Amino acid sequence: MASALARYPHFCNSATPEGRPIVRPRISNPAAAPNGKKPNNKLRRRSKADHFALNRALSAFVDSGCLDNAVYLFENMPRSDAYAWNVLIRGFVNKGLFREAVELYRRMAREGIRADNYTFPFVVKACGGMLALMEGEKVHAKLFKAGLDLDLYVGNSLISMYAENGRVDLAEKVFGEMCERDVVSWNAMISGFLSGGDGWSSLALLREMQVYGMRPDRYSLISALGATSLECYLRSGREIHCWAIRSGLESDFMVETSLVDMYCKCGTVYYAERLFNSASKENIVTWNAMIDGYASNALPSKSLACMKSMQDNYNLNPDSITMINLLPACAQLGFLRVGKSVHGHSIRKGFFPNMVLETALINMYGISGGLKEAKFLFGKMAEKSLISWNAIIAAHVQNGQNEEALGLFQKLWCEPLEPDAITIASILPAFAEVALLREGRQIHGYASKLGLGSNIYISNSIIYMYAKCADLSTAQQIFYKMSIKDVVSWNVIIMAHGIHGCGGKSIALFKEMQKYGVEPNASTFFSLLMSCSISGLVDEGWGYFNQMRGSYNIDPGIEHYGCVLDLIGRTGNLDCAKEFVTQMPMVPSARIWGSLLTASRKHGNIEMAEYAAKHILSLEHDNTGCCILLSNMYAEAGRWEDFEGIKSLMRKEGLTKTVGYSMMESRGKIYSFTNNDKCCQHASMIYGVLDIISKGIGVNIHSTRVTRFRLLDLAKERAKSAAAHAVRLAISFGLVSTAIGKPVLIRQNTRICEDCHSAAKKISDLSCREIIVGDAKVIHHFRDGRCSCNDYW
DNA sequence: TTAGGGTTAG
Missing domain, CATH: 1.25.40.10 (Tetratricopeptide repeat domain)
Structure with missing residues (x-):
């Protein structure tokens, strides 16, 4: 856009690049008599014919895409009427130069040419194209004043403009107040609902237009098929397909592509394939839809084969969208090298910068273990959308870089972007792994604010997050409040109890889910076996492992074997x-x-x-x-x-x-400790408490492991003594900085060491406090000198 | 002599 502005600067400021105001050359009117007398009819007719010829030439330049010539001609026309301005505005809009189109409209007003019913549809379209709601509303007010708001064409363009700007309510208002509607009005509204994410209203309107005697055309069908895809409502898709056959639109290349896409999005790739095989293969969009369809239906090899066939058998060159659609297939197959070659091909073909392609590459690299490449790409992106941020956050989480993911999430708040459901879904696992309860509650609150409280996917992640943040009770409450629970919800709550050492409860929940008619899957057994393993329920674990194949027809995977091995x-x-x-x-x-x-x-x-x-x-x-x-x-x-x-x-x-650290929260502040940390906040007080505790449990803070090491290593090992390990510093601070009677909550990024585990048990007994330590795998509840993990972790 | 709605993508 910047280059376009540089190319047509005078439309922004009515001045030449040198700053001189543009003065249109005034060629003398040949129809005017030299002596100032009334022109004769012959001259007037000739002048009119010349004027029409110039307008026709202007229109021809615009239609053939020669905007430079059109602009030159326009600037040198002896006089210009609204027609000429309209044609040039159309030229800019058709080229996607929306800002320039709006500037030209403003200049038209400054030069005293009144905008008419032909001008406004273009200007309104430009406002839609540049997502300028305020500008669009101003133009709406102007055309209302001009009495053009009831014009059919103007009304139709307003519907699209409001929908494009995310104001489907205003689009609906315009549609409702129209005194005359044609098929375009209905199509604009059907498409408007679709762009607002409301496929059901689109489909309802398609039916309603027929009740009003309006016959759907190719545009109606294309939008309605999009709505069907959005809602995955195959029945409606089939009905539209039948309508397309009856009305002879099935072979329309755009309808055909929409049908292929619809069948893929509804999970019926077989029907899509049948249709695709009989379709004309000249249009790359149809190929792209099929390549995407295979990948989205877990057929990545077919996706790659389809691309190859497109090149080899039909001599079509892949475009940037082909690349975008191919990347999920590479990720599914774990073909990092193929993914990299897609990247290389895109560079060679000059597809960059392309935000969607760059984001798709980040996704592929994230899934395929190429976090370094994903980070590099993200850093180089000229423009980043929320989806790009979501992709890089997810890439970090997928590769275990949870802290970095949380850092990026924080940075995102400094951008003019608002996190959405995908951001929350992507970041929640990172919160589960490294956040403290207070932070967990904040992200839960934010998810509720976004209206995601009833989203099953998000709720499942929130349950797990609370469990990992040591708040099993809130995890339980959310689980039981869910009106609809899927198998993942049950798997999560089983695992939640498992990591807290409540294996018996996990087994009870496993039985309960079956009573509710929920079929367990492989992940259910992983949660169950992991719970048995953490709680030491050896016989029960073996029993369920043996039942997997025999009673549930599920082949145990390596993760199930791992749990049994722990047992x-x-x-x-x-x-x-x-x-x-x-x-x-x-x-x-x-x-x-x-x-x-x-x-x-x-x-x-x-x-x-x-x-x-x-x-x-x-x-x-x-x-x-x-x-x-x-x-x-x-x-x-x-x-x-x-x-x-x-x-x-x-x-x-x-x-x-790995540098181990422990974290805890007190009075809204987060405290972090490393082993033998002398620089932590309140260090002297913490070491004082630690000394008292250590004496109480019979540990000499300065010589714990003397007997285990050679004298030569004594000095070295003393510094590393477990007596001042991070977790003990955190416990010491927790005991004096949190309310008496409340559990002390600690999070640790590594597994708790044997010495600290033993010490924590004794401290819980000595202090009569519950100490909860969430380590990298298990949540240890230390109570009355015992631990919920039964000393095996 | 000019206009509005439209296919595949993160």
């Missing part, structure tokens, strides 16, 4: 655990070997730990957690050479321990 690990029968891993029907992942490693550490079996670690490092050579765990085991066993071996491996690989 076996609890029993301490590590040989059985090892055998279970080697006999799994799928290749064990690093996560599976990690489960065996955890069990080995828990039961002090260093040989089994080494065996598991060997497998983990062969799959993930940079697995820091594995190295840390094994080095701790070596240290505890006094195997210093092996300990140093692991440490040097870590140095060689450039692996650094």
Whole structure:
């Protein structure tokens, strides 16, 4: 637009680029007699014919897209009437130069030419195109004053303008007050409801227009098919298809494309494919609709094959929309390389800048593990929409970068953009993973403000978020208040109880969901088995695992095997655990070997730990957690050479321990602590409390692990002593900064260490307070010297 | 001699 303005600056300010006001050359009127006497009829007729010829030439330039020539001619015409102005305004509108069109309309008024019933439809359309509601309303007031508001064409353009500006209510008002309506009026309103996201009203209006004796045309059908797609209402789509056949519109290329798209969006890709196969293949839009249809119906390979066939068999070159539609297929297949080649092709073809394409690429990179590329693209984008922000936030969450996602969410508030349902749905998992309860409540409040309280998808995420923020009771309340619950709602509430160590309640909920007629799926069993594993319900877990295939016809996936392995690990029968891993029907992942490693550490079996670690490092050579765990085991066993071996491996690989931190909230403020943090707020008070607590539970804050380490390492390890680990600093501060009797809520980004777990149990007993620590996997409830995880995590 | 509604995309 900026370049267009530079090209036609005089329409904005009636001045030449040098700043001189444009003075239209006044060619003497040939019809005027030189002596000032009345012109004769012959001369007058000739003058009129010349004027008409110039207008016709102007119109011809505009129709053929030669706007530069049209402008030149217009500026050099001896006189211009409303017709000439209208034609030129039309030229700008048709080229999408809406600002210039409106400027020309303003200049027309300044030059004393009255806008007429032909002018306003173009000007109103320009206001719709540039999403300028205020300008549109001003133009509406002007045409009302001119008595043109009842003009059919003007009314039709007003309907579209208001709908485009998101004011379907005003569009409806104009439509309702029209004294005359034609098929275009009905179509504009049908399309208006559709753009406002109200497909049902569109479809109702399609029926109503027929009651009024109006026959739908190709435009009516195209909009109505869009409405059907929006509402996924196949029955209506089929009716419209029948109407298209009866009225001979089925072979209209745009109706045909809309039908293909409708069948895909309604999930009936088979019908779309049948129609597509018999359709003309000349139009790339139809191909694009089919490529998108395959990908949206989980047929990504067909999507790629369709694109290839389009190129090889029909010699059509993919456009930017083809690229956009292809990217979800790449993401589904995990074809990062193909996705990158789509990116490269788009660069070579000059498709950039293109906000939609860039956003689609960010989505693809986010899903395919290419967060670095997604971040790079986002940073380079010239223009970003809310959808672009949603995509980059989701990319961070999908790749476990929750804190960065929350940072971006905060930055979004500084933009002139308002977060929507997708933003909330994208960011909620990050809140669940790293936020404190107060922040969780804020995002819940914001979701309610956006009217998303009854959105199942959002509600499910909110339930999980409350559970992870240690507020199981609010999670339960929201769950039971939901008027409609889907299988995900049940899975989430089962998992919510599971992570709080309430495995028995998870089993009860599993039985309850079936009483309500909800069929469990693979995720239900994952939640259930995970709950059994956290609560140590070994027999129950085994029972449900065995029922999966036999009673529910669900094949256990690797995640289910992982849960059962945790269950076996609890029993301490590590040989059985090892055998279970080697006999799994799928290749064990690093996560599976990690489960065996955890069990080995828990039961002090260093040989089994080494065996598991060997497998983990062969799959993930940079697995820091594995190295840390094994080095701790070596240290505890006094195997210093092996300990140093692991440490040097870590140095060689450039692996650094994740910095653990704990967070807690007091009086609306968030406090964060790292291990042995001497710079935290209220440090002297916190260390004073910690000293008292440590003495109370029989721990010397300065020499906790002396016996476990060599004297040489004593000084080094003292600094790292678990006695001043972040979680204990947070607990110390929590005990004195929160109301007596209330639980102390802590969040920790890593798993709680054994020493701190043991200390937290004792502190809960000593202080008669409940201490809740949500670590990276489990919510530990420490009460009366015990923990809800039964000391296995 | 001029006008209004329209297909695929994040």
